[in-house]
Amino acid sequence: MHTPPPPLAELIGQHAHALTKSERRVAEIVLQQPKFVAFGTVSDLAQAAESGVATVARLSSKLGFSGFSDMQNAVRHSLASLLEPAAVRIKDNANSTLEHHLQMEISNLQHTLNNIDQVKLDASIAQLSELKSSVYVISGNASRGVAQQFIEDLSALRPHVYMVEGNPVQVARTMTQLNPNDAIVAIDLRRYDRWVVEAVETAYGRGLNVIAIIDSVLSPLSTLTSQVMVVAAAGAGPFDSHVGTLALLNVLVAGTAEKLRRSASSRLSQAEDAWHAADVLVDR
Secondary structure, three states, X not given: OOOOOOOHHHHHHHHHHHOOHHHHHHHHHHHHOHHHHHHOOHHHHHHHOOOOHHXXXXXXXXXXXXXXXXXXXXXXXXXXXXXXXXXXXXXXXXXXXXXXXXXXXXXXXXXXXXXOOHHHHHXXXXXXXXXXXXXXXXXXXXXXXXXXXXXXXXXXXOOOEEEOXXXXXXXXXXXXXXXXXXXXXXXXXXXXXXXXHHHHHHHHXXXXXXXXXXXXXXXXXXXXXXXXXXXXXXOOOOOOOOHHHHHHHHHHHHHHHHHXXXXXHHHHHHHHHHHHHHOOOOOO
16 A cells, blocks of 8 residues: 655654755745745755755755655645645735734644644643653743743643743753753744753753754754644744744643643642632732
8 A cells, every 4th residue: 555755844854854054944945935845946946045956956855855846746735735725815815914914823823733743742741740740941032921821821730840041050050950750841933042952952962851842843953852843933023923832832731731630620729719818819
C-alpha cells in the first residue's frame, strides 16, 4: 500500500537540523509564503531568500524532492488541500479592517488547534499534572503577557509554577538548579530571544523535560525537544498575534484541570474562601 508523504511543514521540521542558514531562509519562505512558492519561479524564490538557485535545489533534494518543480507541486497540493476561503478573503478581498482582523485571528485559531498532535498534547498535560515536580516557564519578551496568564491559571490548579526571569546570572543559576523531573514550558516567537534559546539549550543538555511552543518548525527551539507544538501567529498589524498561543495554553490548562480534578477543586475552593473572607472581590 502506498504511504503518502508527510505534510511539507512536518517534512521541513524533520530535516531542520541538517539545513544550512541559507537553506533555512528558503524553507522559511516555503512555510510562510506558500502562494509565492506555488506560483513563482525558482529564481523568484532564490531572490526572496537572498540565496542562490543552487541553494533552492539543495533544499529540495534534502527534503526528498527531485527538484524545485517537484517541491513546488507539493506546495500547490498543500494549498489545494487547505480549502480556506477565509484566508483567501483576508489576503484578496478584505471587507473592512475589522473583518480583516477577525478572519486573521480565526485562521490563527484554526491552524493552531487543528494541528495539535494529540500524543504530544497528552504527554505535555501529564508533565504539567505531576505534582511532585515543579513547572518553570521561559518566555521571550513578546509573549511574556500570555506566559504570565498561563502561570496565573496553572498556579490556581497546582503549586510550584514559576517564571524563569532575571539577569543572565540569575537565569543560569535557576537552570542549573532544576530537578530532573521538573517540566519546562518555553514560549518564543520570531524574532527569537537569545537568552531563551540558551536557557533551553542548558535544559536540553541536562536531559530535562521541555515543552516548546513556537511559531515555526524552523525555530531554534525545535531541535532541542521532541515536545514541540507550533502555533499560528500571523498578525493583521505590525506585530505577531498571540491569540493562537493563548488558545493552546488554555488547552493545556484545561487538560491539567481535568487531570487534577480532585486536588485542583480543593485548591480553587480554598482560594475562593480566602477571597470571600477578605472581601477583596466585587461581584456586581
